[in-house]
Amino acid sequence: MPIVFVHGVNNRAGDEYRDNEAGRNGFLKAIVAPALGLKGKDVTIVSPYWGGDGAKFAWDMSVLPDPADSYEAFGSENDDPLATERVLELLAKSPNATGDPVELAKADFEGTVELIYASALAASSDQDQAQELAASYERAMAYATAHPKPDWLATAEESNFADLLNHHVHAGDEESFAAGGVFDQLKEGFSRLVNALPAAGTEVLGALGRRKLNATVTRFAGDAFVYLSRRGAPGSEGTIVKLVLAGLDEAIAKKTAQDNKLIVIAHSFGGEVMYDILTTFRPTLQVDCLITVGSQVGLFEEMKVYLASKDDIPKHYPDGRVPKPAGAKRWLNVFDMNDVLSYRASPVFDGVDDFEYETGYSTLQAHGGYFLRPSFYTRLAKRLKS
């Protein structure tokens, strides 16, 4: 089951891109692959990178009101500020978040466990570590479901909460003469949460949001314009289309008799790229499951900007929808109500299943938040299994 991940706008090679890829691949291998009856190590994940051919800003976005919003400000070499920023965003949409994570756990143990693992994933920069974290996450959620109010929680303190959680989640493991495994990741994730909680709901987040939003929207529009104007036509494909096609071909070449399925996950504008490929650039391409996440595929068809768009559909609004691309055997479209850049697809297309996933991130971060939440992978695995 080769998986192709087609990224969306706002992706540029750098530490953040690499960290996101490592964490995402780790969770796809540990959680999604087993749901499909495969071992993580046997799964090929191809992630064609086209960000280098996205919008380039001749003056480095100096037209923004706050020049500090330049792209480089996001690609920090130190991942801790980025991770902390993500956790802050996460907490912005957690209504029960208080200044004390142990109290939070007493009120909602399962939700707090999810937050801790998400906080740990926010700083994940190594695929093997992410895979280990993912495996631990599944056990932690099973533990939290079975023990919504564990005894040890009554006396737990901030200083030993992660220790106790890790110990009890892994109680059935072979005895080891140290904590091992994901303990350090959990400890750091918890510590990040502790540090972020006091700032949740304060002006810190508001300031952060205003600073980032302008740059995010600017790059989104830039990448979209560049793609639409330079995507080319069949036989003379633009660079972005060529790069994604090459990734798809690489994955197809790795299919085997036993492992002959192709799954494509297209995030954000990657959905539009994939739709153009399936309808125009490579209509013969067979995709067993297309998963568009936080995408605008439906919106762009409403605007009739695809090469395959036909102005006569719908003939009489709201009757009539566009058929699902012939090569996509199954199509899942995931959106989050908080993600202002995500859209439903089923009102426009036939044969697509929309499902809502609440990333738990604020409006600002939700668009990139799907792959930062461990539960996204378990939900995805469940859907794919069905």
Next chain:
Amino acid sequence: MTKVYERNPLAGPGVHVLAIGVGDYPHLIDGAQKLAKMPLGLGQLSSPPLSLKAFVTWCLAPVMKAGATGLQNDQCSLATVEVLCSAKGAISVDVPGGAVELERATRANIKAAFTRWRMRVCSDDNNIGVFYFCGHGIMVADHYLLAEDFGDDDEAPWDKAFDVSNSLRAMERETKGALYFLVDACRQVSKKIALTAGAIPTSLMVVDLEKAVVRSSATLIRATGEGKLAFAPGGKVSRFTDVLLTALSGYCGIRTSGKPTWDVDGETLATAVRKLLENNNKSSQRKQVSDQQIGGTSVPLLRVTTAPMVKVEIDLLPTEKRAVAQMSLTSSKGVKFVHDGSKGVLLKDIPGGVYDVSAQAAAHEFADLSYPEEGVWPPVYELTMGPAV
């Protein structure tokens, strides 16, 4: 003080053993007393008391019963054994005078026992000191081992741990004899300790750098590599101690020149332990590879009178071929071991040596397979025969 054995007469070179096992940590998770402020994710252990008991039982076996497999060395026989153990309940070991209940392995008791052991080891230049520990361990700049009372003082969280790396360095400057440090503990790097200033665990004795290293030989075998974990099946002897005792019980040794005896020195033992652990890894999801540091001259810990054996495992693939094969090993002396492939993989313990390994099909279903002059040496020999090999 729990000196469970003392040779009579004590005078002359001897092996002095200090063995410590810690499974009960009252201040760690699920412990009986107040939980430490920073428990480092650590809880109670069931294996160390059992591992310790197995190790001490092996040491004492020849004095409990003449000729039994255990710590044997006609040049340097077992002189003393002191043991500390922390377990949920009282724990005892069988010694020549009956069962002895063991003192608990608190930091203070470990320090006192170490001092006594040091004095005994230093009492003769040809002595051998054996230090064995099984329990929780962590790593930062050096390897730290946790005593029973670890975590009892939140204001001095690392007070009840000790630095085994520098304890060995200190001993190397004290004794002219040989040292064997066998450490069955994890070596995972603790960021928590690394980020705590001024609270580093101390060694059981300071390293006086003005003194020269005088020990004749030092062997440090650790259960696992830096940053890695050491494992134990719940309620059983740990993986490391299990293979250590296997190696010491007739699965390693080098023939003493001109004598019908076999010596087990640090290098021989370390190699055997590593190979046996690797062999166990085949059936374990979580791998464990030991780490060793050997210095000085070769001073055998054991001198045994029986040739070491080899755990032989020979397979033939595909399995359909194995089912019709007769597999055999023939030694250079002409001794032949034959195995019917229909019974599965060939698993046998045989004396080490050079062997011709072969497989023949009963009704010529496949061409004969031959592997002449294979070196079959302790502790393990593995071969998978087959056309593609």
